[in-house]
Amino acid sequence: MHIAQGVFKAINVNKCTKAGGTFVFWVADWFALMNDKMGGDLDKIKIVGKYLIEVWKAGGMDMSHVKFLWSSDEISAHAKEYWGQALDIARRSTLARIKKCCQIMGRKEDTLTAAQILYPIMQCTDIFFLKADICQLGVDQRKVNMLARDYCDSAGIKAKPVILSHHMLYGLKAGQSKMSKSDPDSAIFMEDSAEDVERKIRNAYCPTKPESASKVAEDDEMHLVKDDLMNPCLDYLRYILFAVEGYTFKAGDKVYTTPGPCSLDAHLPHVGFCANS
Structure with missing residues (x-):
C-alpha cells in the first residue's frame, strides 16, 4: 500500500468524520477478484483487505465513526436489489461508454476480460446501493462518477449523487500523475x-x-x-x-x-x- 492509499486516505477520512460524517468503507474484495488480484484467490484477497484496515488504523485513521462493508457479503445478502440496479445501469449505458470507464483500471481495450467490463457497472451500482449522502472517491474515478450522474438523467432520478473527489498524489518520477504499485x-x-523513504525523496x-x-x-x-x-x-x-x-x-x-x-x-x-x- 502506498502513502496515497494509506496516509492520505486516513487524512481524508478524518476530515469527513471530523465534519460530522460517518465514513462507510466499501471493501471491494469482489472487485479485486474481477481484476485478478492475488491470482484470483478470494481468500487471499480477504486477508489483504484485513491487512489494509490495520494499516489505516496504524496510519492515524480515527475509527470511531468508520465502518467497513465487504462487497462480497453485502452483494450476496442483497442480490435482488443489487443486481436489479446493475442491470438497469447496464441497459441504459452504451458499451463504448463503459469501455471508457474501464480506463481507470489501467487496461487497454484489447486486454479487457468480460469480468472487467462489469467493473465500472458495479462501481456505478455501488454508489446507489450504499445510499451514501456523499460519495468520497479519488478524482481518477471521475468517469464512473459521471456515469452515475448521467444515469440519473436517463432513469429520471432527480436526486443525483454528490461526489467529493480528492486529489491524486503525484508519482516520484517526472510526468507521473499518480503513484504506481508496479514501479x-x-x-x-x-x-x-x-532509509527507503529518504532515498526515494532524494532521487x-x-x-x-x-x-x-x-x-x-x-x-x-x-x-x-x-x-x-x-x-x-x-x-x-x-x-x-x-x-x-x-x-x-x-x-x-x-x-x-x-x-x-x-x-x-x-x-x-x-x-x-x-x-x-
Missing part, C-alpha cells in the same frame, strides 16, 4: 523503511520551473486543479505534511508554516524533507 521507485509505501523529480507539455501528466482528468510544475515533493508537503495541524517545514535556513511559499523555493524540499523524515 516501486515511483511511490512511497507504508511498508518502506526510513525524486523536483523541478524549479514548469516543464514542456511533453513532460506533464498524461491525463489532465487526473487532477482537480492545473499544476504545470507537477513537483511530487511539494505535492506531499501540501497534502501530507501540512495536513498535520501546526506543522512547520524547514529547508536549509528557511522555515515555512504554510505550503504556498514552498513553491517559490522548489529546489529546497530535498533538504528539508530528509531532515524532517
Whole structure:
C-alpha cells in the first residue's frame, strides 16, 4: 500500500468524520477478484483487505465513526436489489461508454476480460446501493462518477449523487500523475523503511520551473486543479505534511508554516524533507 492509499486516505477520512460524517468503507474484495488480484484467490484477497484496515488504523485513521462493508457479503445478502440496479445501469449505458470507464483500471481495450467490463457497472451500482449522502472517491474515478450522474438523467432520478473527489498524489518520477504499485521507485509505501523513504525523496523529480507539455501528466482528468510544475515533493508537503495541524517545514535556513511559499523555493524540499523524515 502506498502513502496515497494509506496516509492520505486516513487524512481524508478524518476530515469527513471530523465534519460530522460517518465514513462507510466499501471493501471491494469482489472487485479485486474481477481484476485478478492475488491470482484470483478470494481468500487471499480477504486477508489483504484485513491487512489494509490495520494499516489505516496504524496510519492515524480515527475509527470511531468508520465502518467497513465487504462487497462480497453485502452483494450476496442483497442480490435482488443489487443486481436489479446493475442491470438497469447496464441497459441504459452504451458499451463504448463503459469501455471508457474501464480506463481507470489501467487496461487497454484489447486486454479487457468480460469480468472487467462489469467493473465500472458495479462501481456505478455501488454508489446507489450504499445510499451514501456523499460519495468520497479519488478524482481518477471521475468517469464512473459521471456515469452515475448521467444515469440519473436517463432513469429520471432527480436526486443525483454528490461526489467529493480528492486529489491524486503525484508519482516520484517526472510526468507521473499518480503513484504506481508496479514501479516501486515511483511511490512511497507504508511498508518502506526510513532509509527507503529518504532515498526515494532524494532521487525524486523536483523541478524549479514548469516543464514542456511533453513532460506533464498524461491525463489532465487526473487532477482537480492545473499544476504545470507537477513537483511530487511539494505535492506531499501540501497534502501530507501540512495536513498535520501546526506543522512547520524547514529547508536549509528557511522555515515555512504554510505550503504556498514552498513553491517559490522548489529546489529546497530535498533538504528539508530528509531532515524532517
